[in-house]
Amino acid sequence: MTSLTIGGIVSGLDTKSIVDKLVSVQGNSQTLLKNRQIEQNSAVSAYSSMLSSIGSLVTQMSSLANTSSWATTSATSSSSSVTATATGSVANSLTFDVTSVASAHSLISNGSVNSLSATVASGSSITLDKNGTSTSINVGTGSLSEVVSAINSANAGVTASAVQTSPGTYRLQVASTTTGEASQFTLSGLSGFPGAGAQMNILAEGADAEIKIGGSGSNAYTVTSATNTFSDVAQGLSFTVGKVEAGVTVGSAVDTTKVSDQISGVVTNINNLLSSITTNTAWDSSTKTGGPLLGDSTVRALQQQILSTVSGMNAPGLSVTSGGQVQFDKTTFDTAFKTDPTGTMAAYGASSSFTAATGKSASASLSRATSATQAGTYAVDVTSQAKAEQWQVIPPGTGVVGRTVALLRGSTTVKYDVASGEDASAVAAKLNTMLAQSGMGITAAADASGNLSFTSTNPGSAGAFEVKFTETSSGSAVAGATVSQTTEGADIKGTINGVEATGIGNILTVPPTSDDPSAGLSILVNSTATGDIGDITYKPGLAQQFGSLFSQMSDSQTGTLVQAQTTAKTQVKDLQTQIDAWTDRLAAYRSSITAKFTAMESSLSALKAQQSSLASFFNSSSSSSSS
Structure with missing residues (x-):
């Protein structure tokens, strides 16, 4: 049954307007909550904008702090x-x-064949000799097309092509993939090209x-x-x-133009952040309103930290204006850099100094640091030194001639077939050339007894390699020879500020996740001693300081601004809950007073009906009496 709402029909009152006004008065509390929610949403937006700016600055500061990559x-x-x-x-x-x-060595066949299917290799394989290394290449049936394909698939440092010099006339051309005298090579096993002399002639000689x-x-x-x-x-x-x-x-x-532009870009973004803080925390006396972060101590503290960092670091070219902005003077920066490039880079990036312990022959220098690394002096203790991998080959009394020396590291192999008349010194010299070209990071040496030794150029486990000494003809191990690893490559072990550090080669690194102030600090150690070797003092420059500050503000878990924004978001949700509760409460209140006014109108209507009935009764009685 539908309830009937009577709006002042009997009383003549504007009951709907009265109800609306009564509900509106009760709703003032909800309006205040809505206004507070708008303010908190504005605060959330302000925090988001600043966190976005800070995120960009973290990236910029990381790049600026990496002074080794400055283009100056x-x-x-x-x-x-x-x-x-x-x-x-x-x-x-x-x-x-x-x-x-420099030129790349290349060969061309001395004659030609009339098709790609013509046989140019009588055997199933051809031999490539380059830098003392022989590579046997399987060529199948020996057709020109198969020879070209096989050479290119061998990945032996040369490429081949069938050159059509005229219709139905093909020659084989093979070229080194590198230049220089060391790119020279020979190719044997080809016999299908007509003409006297060698089957392959030099087209261009490899030269340095x-x-x-x-x-x-x-x-x-x-x-x-x-x-x-x-x-x-x-x-x-x-x-x-x-x-x-x-x-x-x-x-x-x-020429510091690129670095100056980089610093100018950082300064522009810092000033934008400072202006945002000023706007969001300002009070407008004319409108009696404040910014969404008025009275927020977190952002005010950030503003002061930014300005005090610039003032306190004395980075060349940077200063603070009276209006609370940062300014950059390129001329001052240029002058300082030309006078003292090392000092200028340290002022922006980071620097370190080392004091060796008494009686210890050691040094340590900064390799890198993260935004979490704090300034300070940290004790360095070496448990064990880094070691470079070493191997030794002791040939039998018959020497090295007719033997193959091979060095293997990962997927890279360098091998040398020792020719007649060569001794260990000649082998070491040839191998050093090949090793340098391969980039393996290994050096060879020979002693007076004719023994060969091989040493990784960098210490650490990553420098591990293997040596093989075999008979060239059979590939079997040389009888009577000794091939041994004399030193196993090992990484440095030790602590920084008492924290167990990770060692890679000669570099010790404190885990970035450590709670210690030295977290993320990496240092290059050179020491002939173990134990307490001394103290390293780390001093972050301006960019490194800012990187640390901004990271502390914007860290997704512990960032000060992130936590402030989270609090504001929580308040928005809590206020919405209260607003929704008031909506239900006001709806119930409206229903209640509307029902009361409806009841009043009903009562008044009943009374009016009774009045009318009584009036009719008395009027009828009076008429009867008169008669």
Whole structure:
């Protein structure tokens, strides 16, 4: 049954308006809650905006703190065929003559065949000899197409192609994938190309690039490179030559433009963050309203920390204005960098100093640090030193001739077949050339007794390798020879500030998850001693300091601003719960007073009906009496 609401029909009152006003008065509490929720939502948005800015600054500060990657020099070249690149932070210049450029060794068949299916290898395999290493390549039936495919599949440092010199005429061309004198090779086992003499002739001879420094002077000297690039001739310069020419000058000059632009970008974002803090915490006396973070001590503290960090670090070029902003003076930065590049980089990145313990021959320097690493002095204790892997080969009395020496590290193998007339010293020299080209990080040496030794250039377990000494003809181990690992590669072990550190080679690293102030600190240790070797003092520069500050603010679990935002979000939810409760309460209140007014109207209606009935009764009685 539908209830009937009577709106002042009898009483003449505007009961709906009265109900609305009564409910509105009761709803003032809900309105206050809604206003508070709007304020908290504004605070959540303000925190989100600042956290976004801080996230970008964390990335920028990490890049700026990595001063080893600063591009602070620019390179020039007097020749269009010589490309120069600056690789350091100092100015330099070099003049030289390019006397030859590097070339890759290549062979061409001395004759041709009339189809790709023509047989050019009589046997099932051909032999590639390069840098003293022989590689047997299976060529199937020996057709030209199979030979080309087999050479390319062998991954032996050469590529092959069937060159069509005219319709129905094909020649085999094979070229080294690298340049330089060491790219020379021979190919045997081919017999299907017509013509006298060798089946494969030299098309281009592999040669090193060469430059001459000093012109025609008596002290002039030459430098060679297997490629056309020279990286170690002049400090801070790398250059690539393109043709033979005289009087080329390359140079590098200090140019901090890229770093200055990087710092300017950081300063712009810091100032945007500072302005955001000022706006969100301001009070407008004319409107009597405040920003969403008015009175928030967390963001005010962040503002003060930013300004005090800039003021206290004295990073060249940076200062704080009277209006509470950060300003960058490029000229001041340039002057400071040219005067003291090391000190300037330390002011922005980080620096360290080491004090060796009494009687200990040791040194340690900063390798890297994270935003969690705090400034301080930390004791360094070495449990065991890093060791470089070493192997030794002691040949039998018959020596090394006719034997193969192979070194294996991971998927890389370098092997050398010892030729007649070569002794251990010659083998070591040949192997050193091959090892350098392979990048294996191993050096070879020979002693007066004709023994060979091999040592990893870097200490640590990652430098592990294996040596094999076999008969070239059979591949079996050489009888009477001794092949042994004399030293196993081992990583350094020790502690920093009493915390067990991870060792990789000579580098000790405190786990980044450690609760210790040294968390994330990595140091390069050189020590002939164990035990307490001394103390390292770590001092973060401005970028590293800011990285730490901003990370503390924005950490997803413990960040101060993140926690403040979480609190604001919780308050928004709590307020919504209270608002919803008030909505139900006001609906019940409206229903209640509406029912009371309806009851009143009903009562008034009944009374009015009784009044009308009584009036009719009395009027009827009066008429009767008159009659």
